[in-house]
Amino acid sequence: MRYYKLLFLGLVVFGNLKAYSQAPADSVLTLQQCIDLAIKNNLSVKTSELQMQTQEIAYNQARENLLPSINGNVSHNISNGRSQDPTNYNYVTQQITYAQYNLNSNLTLFNGMSLINNIKRYSLAYQAGKMDFQQAKDLVTLNVITAYLQVLDNEDLLKATDIQVEQAQRQVDRLVILNKDGATPPATLYDLKGTLATSQIGAVNTKAAMGISKINLLQIMNVPLSKDIKLARLSADQLPGSYDKTADEIYTKALNDLALVKAYDLRLKSAEKEVKSAKGALWPTISAFGSLATNYSSTGNTGYYSQLKNNYSSGFGVGLSIPILNYFQNRNKVALARIDFQTAKYNNDFTRIQLKQNIDQAYINMTSALERYHLLRDQVDAYGESYRIAEVKFNSGAITSVDFVIAKSNFDQANTNLINARYDYFIRTKILDYYQGNLAL
Incomplete structure (x- = not known):
C-alpha cells in the first residue's frame, strides 16, 4: 500500500509539473501581458533600475552629510620599561597597563553652501535616474509593441498564403482530371503546378518568418523560447x-513629456549645482566640535571604574578652516565642474536637435505608410476583380494559363503588400505615440 501511495503521489506531482511547464506554451498572451512581462524581466530595464537605486543612495548620502560625525575610540595597552603614565604624565620604569576612552563629534556649520548644493545636485541626478528608468521601460514597451505587431502581421500573411495554396491546389486538382481526359494541354497543368509550388514556398517562408518574430518577441520579454505561444488578436x-x-x-x-528629454534637462540642472558645490570649497569652513574622554592606569591608587569616573573630561568649541593653498585642487575641481556643465548643455542641445530630426523622419514614414495602405487597398480591389474574371475565363478556356497565372500573382502580391502596409502604419503610429510619452493601450 505504501508503494502505491508513493507511486500515486509521484504521478500527481509529475502531472502538475507537466501541466505547469506547458501552461506558458498553451496560454494566450495579450499585448499588455507581454509588455508587463518584458518590463519585469528585461535586463536593460533591470540595469536602469539599479542605476536609479545607486543615484538614490548618493542623494541620501548627500543629505546625511549634514548630520554631525560621531566617533569613539577605545585602546588598552601594556608598556614595559621607561614610559609616561597617561593618567598623571609622570615617567616610570615599570610595566604599566592603561586604557583610554574617547568620544568626539564634529558638525559642519558653514562651508560655502557646498553641502546644500551637493544635496540639490544629487537630488536632480536621482530624478534624472528616474526618467532614465522610465525611458528604459518606454523603449521596451515600444519594442514589444513592434515585435507583437510583427507576429500578427506574419500570422495574417500565413493565412493569406494558405488561401493562395488552397486556390492553386484546387486548380491543379481540376487540371489533373482534365489532363487525364486529354481536355487540357500538359503545359497548362505544369504552369499551374509551378504556381502551386510558388505559393507553397511562400507559405513555408512566411511560417519561418512568423516563428522568428515570435522568438524575437520572447527574447525581448526574456522568457523561455516557445514556438507554440499564442497571441491575442x-x-x-x-x-x-x-x-x-x-x-x-x-x-x-x-x-514636455518624453522621459528622455526630462532626463537630460535634469542632468543639466544637476551639473549647474555641481559647479556651485565646487565653488563652495573655496570658502572657509566653520565647524563645531566636542569630545568626551577618560582613562585608566595600573599605577593609580584606585580601582578601574573609580579611575574612569575620576579621570572623566569633556570639551567643545568652534573651529575655522581657511583654504589657502592645497595644490589648487579646489580651483581645478571648479574648472572640471564647469566642463561637466558645458558637456551636459551640449548633450541637452544635441538631444533636442536629434529628437526633432527623428520625429520629422518618423512622421514622414507614417504618412507614407498611410498613403501606401490606401493605394494598396484600391489595388487589392482592382486585382481581386481582375483575378475573379481571369479565373472564370480560364475555367471556360477563354484565356491561357499564362494570363491566369499573371492575374493570380498580381492579386496574391497585392494582398501581401496590403497586410504589410497595414501593420507598418500601425507600428509607425506607435513610434509617434512613444515620442509623446503616450504608449498606453
Whole structure:
C-alpha cells in the first residue's frame, strides 16, 4: 500500500509539473501581458533600475552629510620599561597597563553652501535616474509593441498564403482530371503546378518568418523560447485611423513629456549645482566640535571604574578652516565642474536637435505608410476583380494559363503588400505615440 501511495503521489506531482511547464506554451498572451512581462524581466530595464537605486543612495548620502560625525575610540595597552603614565604624565620604569576612552563629534556649520548644493545636485541626478528608468521601460514597451505587431502581421500573411495554396491546389486538382481526359494541354497543368509550388514556398517562408518574430518577441520579454505561444488578436477599435497630430505638435509634446528629454534637462540642472558645490570649497569652513574622554592606569591608587569616573573630561568649541593653498585642487575641481556643465548643455542641445530630426523622419514614414495602405487597398480591389474574371475565363478556356497565372500573382502580391502596409502604419503610429510619452493601450 505504501508503494502505491508513493507511486500515486509521484504521478500527481509529475502531472502538475507537466501541466505547469506547458501552461506558458498553451496560454494566450495579450499585448499588455507581454509588455508587463518584458518590463519585469528585461535586463536593460533591470540595469536602469539599479542605476536609479545607486543615484538614490548618493542623494541620501548627500543629505546625511549634514548630520554631525560621531566617533569613539577605545585602546588598552601594556608598556614595559621607561614610559609616561597617561593618567598623571609622570615617567616610570615599570610595566604599566592603561586604557583610554574617547568620544568626539564634529558638525559642519558653514562651508560655502557646498553641502546644500551637493544635496540639490544629487537630488536632480536621482530624478534624472528616474526618467532614465522610465525611458528604459518606454523603449521596451515600444519594442514589444513592434515585435507583437510583427507576429500578427506574419500570422495574417500565413493565412493569406494558405488561401493562395488552397486556390492553386484546387486548380491543379481540376487540371489533373482534365489532363487525364486529354481536355487540357500538359503545359497548362505544369504552369499551374509551378504556381502551386510558388505559393507553397511562400507559405513555408512566411511560417519561418512568423516563428522568428515570435522568438524575437520572447527574447525581448526574456522568457523561455516557445514556438507554440499564442497571441491575442487586436480588436478593430485598437487599429488606428488617420493620425491627428502634426510633426510640430508631436515635437512640442515630446519636449514636455518624453522621459528622455526630462532626463537630460535634469542632468543639466544637476551639473549647474555641481559647479556651485565646487565653488563652495573655496570658502572657509566653520565647524563645531566636542569630545568626551577618560582613562585608566595600573599605577593609580584606585580601582578601574573609580579611575574612569575620576579621570572623566569633556570639551567643545568652534573651529575655522581657511583654504589657502592645497595644490589648487579646489580651483581645478571648479574648472572640471564647469566642463561637466558645458558637456551636459551640449548633450541637452544635441538631444533636442536629434529628437526633432527623428520625429520629422518618423512622421514622414507614417504618412507614407498611410498613403501606401490606401493605394494598396484600391489595388487589392482592382486585382481581386481582375483575378475573379481571369479565373472564370480560364475555367471556360477563354484565356491561357499564362494570363491566369499573371492575374493570380498580381492579386496574391497585392494582398501581401496590403497586410504589410497595414501593420507598418500601425507600428509607425506607435513610434509617434512613444515620442509623446503616450504608449498606453
